[in-house]
Amino acid sequence: NAGVTQTPKFQVLKTGQSMTLQCAQDMNHEYMSWYRQDPGMGLRLIHYSVGAGITDQGEVPNGYNVSRSTTEDFPLRLLSAAPSQTSVYFCASSTLPGQGAGELFFGEGSRLTVL
């Protein structure tokens, strides 16, 4: 019963480094998304995807790239990390609203620190 799996759980980067946060789900969900959580800001949507080959921007997409080559995987790439990207990142998946109103299933989160 894996659900949504995120790796790594913790990462420290230096400014300018690149990295990829991995996300995989085994529930055959069409919809996947990435959020970042910052104190006092709630969860803010970075990017989302409604199916393989389809991605779109959320509220705070700058500095992040995504791709969706398979239904299961939705990696989030930081091309040149900045201290402002220090945050906790959550990957989530769901069915689309027409198929069950989109209850989001979340991964356990990835804590990223950019020095």
Next chain:
Amino acid sequence: AQKVTQAQTEISVVEKEDVTLDCVYETRDTTYYLFWYKQPPSGELVFLIRRNSFDEQNEISGRYSWNFQKSTSSFNFTITASQVVDSAVYFCALSEAVLGNQGGKLIFGQGTELSVKP
């Protein structure tokens, strides 16, 4: 544009007190979904409830109840006889059920941190 406001940043109560967490939302759509999620100190996000815009019936689940009022665009959450284990950050969220690729995005409020003291 969608917006969710949780005006209460922090609430502190003593065990067994009742507590209500407020949630006010903005949307131009007539069809939408509202959610509550709980984030305990361990950090995971736990789904509590989903409500669609056509169902204004209040819901009760054990000590938890939800009051949905379209007239005031509110979806408030009440915990009756609070317990220390209820201590967590609670998020209200809104999803507009639009067609095409926009469907499914959840917009979250800022969260309310509830502290229940013994």
